[in-house]
Every structure is written in structure tokens, then in C-alpha cells.
Amino acid sequence: MPEPIPTDRVEQASPHASPNPAVNETVTRQPNCRRTPSWALLEFFGSMNLAITLLVVVAVASAIGTVLQQNQPYPDYLLKFGPFWFEVFRRLGLYDVYGAGWFVAILAFLILSTSVCLYRQAPGMLREMVRFRTNVQVRSLRGFHQHAEWRLPDRDLDAVLGTVSELLRARGYRWRVHDGGDHRVVAAMKGRYNRFGYLFTHAAVVMIGIGGLLDGNLWLKLKEWRGEVVLETRDLAARDIPAVSRLAPGAVPAFRGNVMLPEGAAANFVFVRARDGFVLQDLPFAIELKDFQVAYYDTGQPKSFVSQVVIHDREHLGEQPMEATIRVNHPLSYRGYSIYQSDFGDGGSKLDLRAWPLTVARLEPTEVKGTVDSSLKVSGPTGPLTLELDDFRLFNLLPEPDAQSGERKFRNFGPSVGFKLRDAAGEAREYFNYMAPVQLEGRWFFISGMRARPGEPFTYLHIPADPSNSPERFLRFNARLRDSIWLRDFLARSAPASDESPEFRRDFERVRLSLVELFAQGGSAAVAERARAVVPAERLQEASALYLNILRDTLAQIFIEVLRTEGVEVEQAVGEREEAFFNDAVSALSALPAHASPFYLQLTGFQQVEASGLQVTHSGGVGVVYTGFSLLIIGVFIMFYTSHRRLWAWLAVEDGATRLLLAGTGNRRQAEFAREFASLRTMLERRLGPFEEEQSAPPTIPSPDTRLAADVGTR
Amino acid sequence: MAVTREAMLDQWEQPSFWRRLTVWDGLWVLLATTGSILLWWLYQSYMNGYEVAIQVGCTLALVAWGVYWKPARSFVLAVAALAVLALWRYGADYALRHSDFWLKYFLESQAAFMWMSALYVLATVAYFAALLGRSDFVGKTATALTWTATVMGSTGLLVRWRESYLLGVDIGHIPVSNLYEVFILFALVTALLYLFHENRSRTRAMGGFALLAISGTVAFLLWYTFDREAHHIQPLIPALQSYWMKIHVPANFIGYGAFALAAMLGVAYLLRSGAEARWPDGLLARVLPPLELLDEVMYRAIALGFAAFTIATILGALWAAEAWGGYWSWDPKETWALIVWLNYAAWLHLRLTKGWRGAAMAWWAVIGLLVTLFAFLGVNMFLSGLHSYGSL
Numbered sequence A: 001m002p003e004p005i006p007t008d009r010v011e012q013a014s015p016h017a018s019p020n021p022a023v024n025e026t027v028t029r030q031p032n033c034r035r036t037p038s039w040a041l042l043e044f045f046g047s048m049n050l051a052i053t054l055l056v057v058v059a060v061a062s063a064i065g066t067v068l069q070q071n072q073p074y075p076d077y078l079l080k081f082g083p084f085w086f087e088v089f090r091r092l093g094l095y096d097v098y099g100a101g102w103f104v105a106i107l108a109f110l111i112l113s114t115s116v117c118l119y120r121q122a123p124g125m126l127r128e129m130v131r132f133r134t135n136v137q138v139r140s141l142r143g144f145h146q147h148a149e150w151r152l153p154d155r156d157l158d159a160v161l162g163t164v165s166e167l168l169r170a171r172g173y174r175w176r177v178h179d180g181g182d183h184r185v186v187a188a189m190k191g192r193y194n195r196f197g198y199l200f201t202h203a204a205v206v207m208i209g210i211g212g213l214l215d216g217n218l219w220l221k222l223k224e225w226r227g228e229v230v231l232e233t234r235d236l237a238a239r240d241i242p243a244v245s246r247l248a249p250g251a252v253p254a255f256r257g258n259v260m261l262p263e264g265a266a267a268n269f270v271f272v273r274a275r276d277g278f279v280l281q282d283l284p285f286a287i288e289l290k291d292f293q294v295a296y297y298d299t300g301q302p303k304s305f306v307s308q309v310v311i312h313d314r315e316h317l318g319e320q321p322m323e324a325t326i327r328v329n330h331p332l333s334y335r336g337y338s339i340y341q342s343d344f345g346d347g348g349s350k351l352d353l354r355a356w357p358l359t360v361a362r363l364e365p366t367e368v369k370g371t372v373d374s375s376l377k378v379s380g381p382t383g384p385l386t387l388e389l390d391d392f393r394l395f396n397l398l399p400e401p402d403a404q405s406g407e408r409k410f411r412n413f414g415p416s417v418g419f420k421l422r423d424a425a426g427e428a429r430e431y432f433n434y435m436a437p438v439q440l441e442g443r444w445f446f447i448s449g450m451r452a453r454p455g456e457p458f459t460y461l462h463i464p465a466d467p468s469n470s471p472e473r474f475l476r477f478n479a480r481l482r483d484s485i486w487l488r489d490f491l492a493r494s495a496p497a498s499d500e501s502p503e504f505r506r507d508f509e510r511v512r513l514s515l516v517e518l519f520a521q522g523g524s525a526a527v528a529e530r531a532r533a534v535v536p537a538e539r540l541q542e543a544s545a546l547y548l549n550i551l552r553d554t555l556a557q558i559f560i561e562v563l564r565t566e567g568v569e570v571e572q573a574v575g576e577r578e579e580a581f582f583n584d585a586v587s588a589l590s591a592l593p594a595h596a597s598p599f600y601l602q603l604t605g606f607q608q609v610e611a612s613g614l615q616v617t618h619s620g621g622v623g624v625v626y627t628g629f630s631l632l633i634i635g636v637f638i639m640f641y642t643s644h645r646r647l648w649a650w651l652a653v654e655d656g657a658t659r660l661l662l663a664g665t666g667n668r669r670q671a672e673f674a675r676e677f678a679s680l681r682t683m684l685e686r687r688l689g690p691f692e693e694e695q696s697a698p699p700t701i702p703s704p705d706t707r708l709a710a711d712v713g714t715r
Numbered sequence B: 001m002a003v004t005r006e007a008m009l010d011q012w013e014q015p016s017f018w019r020r021l022t023v024w025d026g027l028w029v030l031l032a033t034t035g036s037i038l039l040w041w042l043y044q045s046y047m048n049g050y051e052v053a054i055q056v057g058c059t060l061a062l063v064a065w066g067v068y069w070k071p072a073r074s075f076v077l078a079v080a081a082l083a084v085l086a087l088w089r090y091g092a093d094y095a096l097r098h099s100d101f102w103l104k105y106f107l108e109s110q111a112a113f114m115w116m117s118a119l120y121v122l123a124t125v126a127y128f129a130a131l132l133g134r135s136d137f138v139g140k141t142a143t144a145l146t147w148t149a150t151v152m153g154s155t156g157l158l159v160r161w162r163e164s165y166l167l168g169v170d171i172g173h174i175p176v177s178n179l180y181e182v183f184i185l186f187a188l189v190t191a192l193l194y195l196f197h198e199n200r201s202r203t204r205a206m207g208g209f210a211l212l213a214i215s216g217t218v219a220f221l222l223w224y225t226f227d228r229e230a231h232h233i234q235p236l237i238p239a240l241q242s243y244w245m246k247i248h249v250p251a252n253f254i255g256y257g258a259f260a261l262a263a264m265l266g267v268a269y270l271l272r273s274g275a276e277a278r279w280p281d282g283l284l285a286r287v288l289p290p291l292e293l294l295d296e297v298m299y300r301a302i303a304l305g306f307a308a309f310t311i312a313t314i315l316g317a318l319w320a321a322e323a324w325g326g327y328w329s330w331d332p333k334e335t336w337a338l339i340v341w342l343n344y345a346a347w348l349h350l351r352l353t354k355g356w357r358g359a360a361m362a363w364w365a366v367i368g369l370l371v372t373l374f375a376f377l378g379v380n381m382f383l384s385g386l387h388s389y390g391s392l
């Protein structure tokens, strides 16, 4: 650390190491400087160095918690860091830094340090406010930055004293006169309430700190530590949660819990999350959600979230429940509990779904009905699957995919269904299908997203929509590729007429069939792989191109056949639209294997049931904290923008003349005080004549304050 | 005024606050309150009780500002006149911004911001030219440019406020709701704080440094406008639909602006003390602002910033208590506000109670700005949390 820079600090009445002890002794003096252990402890906790260190340490510690996202589900962390570091970080409490023991301890340290500082400083400050410092020496007064001396040969001491008092009164100073025998001292002061600034701010820091700690998770931690409460980590329904993981109303003075209520449902509890689990906090009343509504701007962005709730509370409301509206920024306060709109989701929307098979030759879809948050058994190609319906969204506002780069446009992609397909081993893939076809680059697609792991981005399958806005043409095309009997027959029928030998034609037909089958099973990647397996490396490129050409021609023939069965006029030529469709269809077919779904689940209808996420809080410390807030604001302004000013007039008769020494200091706002002192001096000069230029006083370096004062004083 | 300086000085009693007010002060008070009442009368249907209370508070603050610092009056009047002109040209038709001459080239918010940007950059150059060339005339020009830029920027913000309502009554909101808008606010606040100190300390030597921070902001704004198209008015998400935004955000930016000013003065301090050590007779050691002045203004800026930041953070906590369910959630933005605050608390303690001065404190002020910048920008860019709507 650099050395403290010695500066011209004579005027500053600081409680710490001031170069002018004569002025500040009342604040710095320790009442009893005996070196007892408790004294040493106080000295340590109240030391400025510790305080500044703690300020920086708390800042750095707080920063740690912002780098790593806090309170995420533990499996996410495990995935991110791997088992070893996951465990290390867990032990360090990095997933909930602000609730971790070490962090709370540092905060407590800062509070303690501030309290001790306050305890040690307050008496001095209060004394400073009432005590007029009459016990001063001429020498120390001359050491003040602001001072002036007069030698007044023909003036009577009492007359000068009178003039000085008059001036002090006019300027709002309070003063005491001390008769020192051969001299008199007038000790005056003004703005002593500046000292409240220190007391208020530092008391406020203590209050806010303590209130904040009490409103944190301290109580729950205490109960856990005493074994009265155990966190629940299983995914249980509220009624199945054991008593050790429940908190009765009033069991802790502060908590913050959440509950997701579907429309029409009610709850008299909330879940309080902690680390990797939660506890259930019972409420002394029940909240029923009558209706939840989201309103949107024309652009599709959400405009408001509104819950209509009914509070049931026999004890306090009787049979007549209370109705209320909760919106973001407009919580409901009830019996010291606050209820907030914090989230929303699906409350079991009823969905009509159509499952189009993708991996078999069949075209007929299966109609399915389901509700969000329920699951169905379905059969898959390699065994039974569970279809878990997770999510329904009415709106999907996303950045415009066709926008120019940098352009900020959004598009509403309409309703969607989110679901998982879980196999017997428990492995799940997550899907996200939009209901309506989406226009991209002028063409329409049914979009289905898939990801194999939570947290990964979705990869999307784009199924081209046919002219009747249905996926059917694509699905018919797909089904044809998987119908080997039909394929065989078709390939035989459609083989190009040529004079090649029948053996060659048979071989060629076999190649075409196996290429189509390969493609249907594994996409273009499988075809390329097969080429690599059977063709020597030097001919690979040529052969692959040949394979792909044959495949493409064959697929095109099949596609034309599909169009024909649809009744599309294709005898002359295939239109541009159909050609684009064919290209899109081939891309989609090639991506199908990686999509790994045995069916395409189309959302055909829905009846939305919304759920509102409510947060219920109770904070016992809020009164203390808010009082602290007010004190802090008042205190900071008093401290910065007022100043405790002291003036001394030292009067004595020397060689028949009256000597007047005027000196002063302020503990803040030096520039302003310098200006004030200059004006006082000028006024005295008008009454008493010019003051003496300095002789005995040490030469004063022009300080910023006087320089500024001179600047400002001339305006 | 009939009172001479002599006579004033001869008065024993300092004239009371009321006696020191002049006719001009009275006129100012009258004008400001009338303007405010007129505004209320015009737009009361958009305001709830809290907002009326905020308006009353702002009016009082405006009146006090003008009485305390006279140049503020001409500034406010110029901004008001231009804003009224713009409102008049607009009427109720937002599309006029493409066709009306005044709107298209001067007063439409985007046009006004472009003027502001250009003028601030010119002012920066002019301040440095005045400093190195020791030209009083160029210095005066720099001051005029800065004032004009600030008038244009402030007008632009007011006009943008109105424009958001022209876009749709349900879209209308005060333009402090996203990073683009608050960056403009930041430039304006920094400029006003600087102009105050320029006026009080009667030297323009600090101007280039203060304006450098503003030019940096302008560069960011231009990139943000042209590369990211961030200047479009967006509707407010539900979390921001609160009267708290009107006071929380501006209070924060008084803090940010003051800290930025302090940091730039810190840079000037380091340059000057370096120049004094190396080339005591060189140009830099002569023309750069004196160390004591820099130290003093730096302290005053940090003190103001600390006070404003204290209020802003507390207002934020009160808002959080209403919107998020608790006055403190350790959200990254909140946490960084606390870090900034603790950092400057440490700075103030070092200066006041340990008497530190000089290069160490200047360095700290500069680093303090980096911390502040992270709280203001970095959090939005790199960390996710409840404040995520402020993202780039």
C-alpha cells in the first residue's frame, strides 16, 4: 500500500491521526487506554484499516456470486463442472454464495466492525457537538489554515469582544467566553448537527445489515442445523411431504416461497427453495386462482400478467372470502404477507394431437388426446415409450429468422407443444413442435425441434407443408420409401428402358432399392458411409457422386409418383413449387434419422388452461431495514453537504494594545468555509481596521480550498 | 441592482436566503411552476397519484436547481422551447417525422441525438485544442458546443418520450427503459455535472477529459444505432411498468455520471503529476489543470455520486420489494450496485479518515469507473438475472 500522503490537513477535524491534536483531542482520546484483552478486541474491530479491508472484501465476495449463476438445479452444475469440481464447488457453497456460511460471516464482520466503530466514536461525536473548546493555545490557533490577527492600539478589549460577539451572533454562531486571566477566549461553533451525519449513516449500515441478515435464510439454516427441518429433495406432491420438511405459519420470521396455481386451483402453502431441495411453508390462509390472463402488445410481446385471486381465511375473513387482483409491480399485501405475480406456465391445457408415423410404411395417423403435465404410453420401433406432455404455449415470440443481420424484428410463431419421449431405460429426448406451418424464405414448413440433453440448443426438422397446408404429402412420400413391396414393384416398373442385359437391369434395380432403403434408414450420411465401405479410396469421390445421382433420380421418380397419386398434373413438367418441395423434402428426410422420433406429433387443437406462478413473502426485518434506508439517505446528505464549523477569538492586552486572533476550522467543505472565513475577516477589518500580515505564523501553502475560495469569492 | 459590493460587504448580517433572491429568481420560479402545471393539465390522464407526486418533486428540484445554479435556467428554457416546438410540429401524427422539415432535420429524437453526438465530439476536440493552444476563444467555443449538444440531447429525450406515445398509447413510456436510452442520459448527466464544475471553478482545463468520456459514450451509441438498430422505441415489458423507473434510473445515472467525471479527472491528475515529475517545465505541466483543483473536484464528484447512488440503490430496493418480492435478491445488477457503492465508500474513508491524496486515489477513481462500467454495462452483457431486459 502506498504511504498515506501527508497533506495540508490542519483544518480537518478527523477522529483519526490528525496533525493538529490540539483541535481534535476530544475525539481521538480513548477513555481508558488500558491494554486489556477486551480493549484490544475493540481496537481491532473498530479500526479503520479493518473497516476499509472489509468494505473491499465484501465487494469481492459479492462479485463471486454474480459470476456463477446462483441456485440453479444441481444436475445442471454437475453437467457443467463434472463430478469432481461439482463437489468442490458445492462444499464451498458456490451455488448459493449469499446464503453460504462464510459469506454471512463476512457480512456479520462488517456489521460488527461498524457497530464497534459507532460505539467508540459516538460518545466523542456527541461530546463534540456540545463542547465548546475554550481550552486552546495561541500557538495552535496560529497553526490553523484560516486565521487572522489584529493589533489594536486604541481599542478596549471588552469593546473588541463585543464586536466579535456581535459578528458571531449575526452569522448564527453559538459561543462561550472563557476568561483565562490574562486573556479571553471566545469559542464558537455552528452546524454541529453535521455530526449526526456520521451517526445516522453508520447506524443505518448496522440496521440494514442486521435487518437484511434476519430476512435472509438465517432462520431456516438455524432450524436445519438444529435438526428441526430437513430439506426435501424428491419431487413430491405437497400432501406427501413429510412433517420434517414443513414449516408451520410463523415458524420462521422471514421466507420467500413460490407456488404455481392452475386456474381454478387453490393452495395454502408455498415451496421455499434452498440449495438442492425445498421446504414447504404453510400459510395461515389459502389462495385460489380464479383467472390468469396475459395481454400482449400488437407486436406480440407480453404487456401484462394479471391474476384474479380469492383469499380464503375463515379466521380473519369469515365466510366471505376476499377477492383481489395481482399484477407485476402490484402485489397484494395480506396480514403481513405479500403475494406477487412472479411467473406463469401451463395449468394442464387439453391438447388434441395427431401422431403421424415416420418410421413405418403406414400413413394413417393416430389421434391422441392429452393434458399438459400428463404422460401416455406409446409404442416405438424398439420398445414402448412414454410420451410426456410438458408444455403448451399460445405465443412464441422469436427473432425474425428472415431478418437482415442487425435488424430487430420479432415474429409470433403461434402455439406450440413441448414433450419428451422417454424410453424404457429412462433416457429422454425433448421435442418442441409448432402447431401452424411457418413461412421461411417464402416456403411453408412444419417445424419440430429436438434435443437429446436439457440445456442444449434444439436442432430443427423442417417438414415442407403441401398446398393444402398439411404435412401429408411429405408423409406419403416418406411412407413410400419405407414400403419395400411397393418400392420393388415401382422400381421394376419405372426402370429406364434400355438395351442393357437383364442381369445388368436386375443389378441396377437392386442398387436403387438398397440406396433408397439406406437413405430412409440413415439419410445421406448412411449413403456416403456405404460408399466409403465398398469403394476403394481413389474412386470414392466419383462413386459417391454416382450413388447420390442415382439416389436423387430415384427419389424424384418416387416423388413424381406421389404427386400423381395426389392427382397433380405432372405429365408435361414438374412446377417450380414442386421442385422446391422435393428439395426440402429430401433435406427433411435426410434429417429424420437424427430426429429419432417414431412419429411426427402434430398439434391440431387445444383448450388452454393457464397457471400463475405466485411468490409469497414475509419479511420480519423490513421495518428495521427501511428505517435504516431513511437514516442512510439523510445521513449521507448531512455528512457531505453540511459542516461542523468552529471559530475561536483569542483576545489579550499586550503593551497597551488589544490583540485579537481569529481562527477557524470546518470538518467538511473546506472551500466553503474558507469563503466564509474570508468574509468574516473582511467584516472585522471594516470595524477594526486591517489585520496584520503574517509574521509569527508558519508560511501557509495556498491550499486548494483557499485558491478555490479566492476564485469563487470574487464573483 | 442598487446595492454595491461595498455595501453588501458592510452588512453585518448575511442577507437571508429570501433577501438574496432577485426578480429573475421570482420569474424563474413562476415560469417553471407554470410550465409544470401546464404539463400536468395536458397529460394528467396518463398519470397516477405517484406520478403526480414525482412531477411535483421534479418541479421543486428544477426550481431549486435554477435558483442554485443560474445557467441551468437558460438550459431548461432552451430545452423546453425546442421540445414544445417539436410537439407542435408533430401534433398527433408520428409519420410527420419523415416529412416535416423541423422534425426531420432537427427535432425528431433520432435527429436530435445525431446533433448531440456530433457536437459532443466537436466539443471534445475544441477543449483539447483550447488546452494545448491556450486559446480562450476556442475554449469558449468548446463550452458553447457542449451546452448546445446537451440541449439537443435533452430535447431528443423529451421528444422521444412523446414519440413513444404517438407510436401507441399503450407503448408510451419515459425514455429511460433500455440501454440505448440510458446511454444518452449518461452523456447528458456527465456533461451537466462537468459544466457545473467548469462554471464554478472558472477553468476549462478539465473539459477535454470530461468530454472524452462523453465521446466514448457517443461512439458506443453510434455503433449501437447503426450496427444493432437499437434506437427503435420498444414497448415496456410488464416488470418495467412502474413509476419507480422514473426515479430509480435517473438517480442511478447521476451516480454513474459523477463517477465517470471523477475518473476522467483522475486521468488528468495522473497525467499532470506524471508530467510534473518528468518534464516540470513542459507544456503539459503548465496547461493541465492544477492538481489541487482536480483533487477537489474529484472528491466532490465522488461525494455527489455516492449520495446519488445511495438513493438510487435504495429506490431500487424499494422497487424490488414491489416487483420481485423482496428488497434484496442478490440479483447480479443489484449486487454490482452494492460493489460499486462499497468501493466508493472505501475511497471516501481513505480520503477523509486516513487522509490519502494523490496518485493512489486518482488511480482508484479510474479503476472505480471500470467497476462502475461493469455494473452498468458488463452485467447486462455477461451475466443473466432479473435485470436481463437491459441486455445489449
Ligand code: HEM
Residues within 6 Å of the ligand: A013, A014, A015, A046, A047, A048, A051, A110, A113, A114, A115, A117, A118, A121, A195, A198, A201, A202, A205, A636, A639, A640, A667, B306, B345, B348, B349, B352, B353
Ligand atoms: C458499509 C459500511 C460503511 C459505509 C457505507 C460508510 C460510509 C461513510 C461515508 C459516506 C463517510 C463520509 C466520508 C466523507 O465525508 O468523505 C464516512 C465517514 C466515516 N466513517 Fe464510515 N462507512 C462505513 C463503515 C465504517 C466503519 C466500519 C467505520 C469504522 C472503522 C467507519 C468510520 C468512519 C469514520 C470515522 C468517518 C468519519 C466521520 C467524520 O469525521 O465525520 N465507517 N463513512
